[in-house]
Amino acid sequence: MKKEDIDRVWERMAYFTNVLKPKYEKRFNHSLEGVCFWDPLHIEQYPEEVEAAIAEVETAIKENKILLDEDGEPLGPHMKGLIY
Numbered sequence: 001m002k003k004e005d006i007d008r009v010w011e012r013m014a015y016f017t018n019v020l021k022p023k024y025e026k027r028f029n030h031s032l033e034g035v036c037f038w039d040p041l042h043i044e045q046y047p048e049e050v051e052a053a054i055a056e057v058e059t060a061i062k063e064n065k066i067l068l069d070e071d072g073e074p075l076g077p078h079m080k081g082l083i084y
Helices: 003-028 047-063
Strands: none
Touching (some): 003 047
């Protein structure tokens, strides 16, 4: 993997963390702290996981729908360790 590709993944992760996550949390007054959207191990090698997380949160914001787990509960700190 080229350095430029790795840098791009880190840029997208920063966008997710610094822009989308706060926007989601403000919109829904609901924290995503402790929720894992991708497996952090060697994530720079898996840009598709980062893009999927970005798309998921962007869609939730756009459609004004809070993210839910498999049981229909809002994602939150109690979900720590699970990957979506």
